[in-house]
Amino acid sequence: MIRFYKTPWFTRLWYPSLIWNIPSQDSIYLTFDDGPTPEVTEWVLDQLNQVDAKATFFCLGKQLEEHPEIGKRIISQGHQIGNHTYSHLKGWKTNDAHYLEDVRLGEEVMKEVGVTNNLFRPPYGRIRKSQIKKLDLQTIMWSHLSWDFDSNLNVNKSIAQLKRAKPGSILVFHDSQKCFDNLQLILPEILSHFQAKGFKFEAIS
Template identity: 35%
Template sequence: MIILLLHKRSILFFFGGILFIGISFGVYQLAAHPEMQNWVQKKLVITHIKTDKKVAALTFDDGPDPDTTPLVLDALKKHDAKATFFVMGKRAEEHPDILQRIAAEGHEIGNHSYSHAHYKKYNDKKFLLDEIRRTNRIIYSITAQHPQYFRPPGGYLSYDLIDISKEEGLTIAYWTSIQDSKDWVEGKSAERIAAYVIKHIRPGQIILLHDGCSNGHQTARAVDLILEELKQEGYSFVSFSELMNLEKSE
């Protein structure tokens, strides 16, 4: 009996430990930086806008990708929706034709660093500045658009990044935490991705998706499903800049 009790207790301890680690990690992920809330209040980091209108922004990271980005663009075109693509400078250089198509179809282009380097490298301010400037130059040379928004790879924020964004005239484009469907997870179906986004939709959200990932075919199909459903619910989808202007005009 005592052995059984001890055993039960250790099992509880074990699962309690796992739960604690899980919760800690969840909180860590939500609070990307201890100053996050402060920066959001000061509008240095944008996670959503306040509005009653049924308007939201679809954003796509990590492209352009020659296989999957065109599929996302096709889905957006089918529903006459505008989105924002946070591209990597390195991939934009490799696929300028796709970047041109994104711009030609009226979408906005944001900066998602040159190489998507591991965040620890971002402790080096010069490295970070070089990555951002280099990518802005590449985007401008291909599309004549001056990016206004930077989305940090992995959502990693730092004091240096805040300083750089102020100096470079960029706003840090985050996303609405509840609207991270983890669409990039290999094997996640379009139906699951779409159901997640549709379930959590609210006015003024910034929805995080990935055109430039190996699960991008599912993401592209999810975009079709999302737009099909949410247009019926009265939602319209606009670029990041348009979303920001909407808040200013209210």
């Protein structure tokens, strides 16, 4: 299923109202989907802390419900948490009422750990226009995908591609167990590369 996690090029034309990058002179926006996950998210937080980077975590409600203490740590360290639905639904295959209810459940869990924003990222980048309209949330897509979920990933290729990010780019990683091997190779390279270039890493707000 994860193999289809590729947003077709035409999605940008269909959905110009979604956010694909953020106007900025000197900042890169790192995002982490599908957590929080013990050990993995904690490792990410330590990495970010070392270079004073802030990021946005698009958490799954069911994960956050199980690990609220990690959610609270994310917020207390100055990062943002956004909604990634409760159970990782694929919008194209889910009717609107079910989809909206899953997002609302995710929101409830987020409120419990102190989240106040209305950031949202649809799982797989797949969402219907009718769902976007009814949700009325700030829907954050991305400009650069790390492909860290690919178990056959050419890590160097991924790093080279991510290094082409510019100010305002939104990068996607996954703080899940399944992506951890790739993430451990990719993230430190990206952090040191852009730090050396004088970029800041900011959370989306």
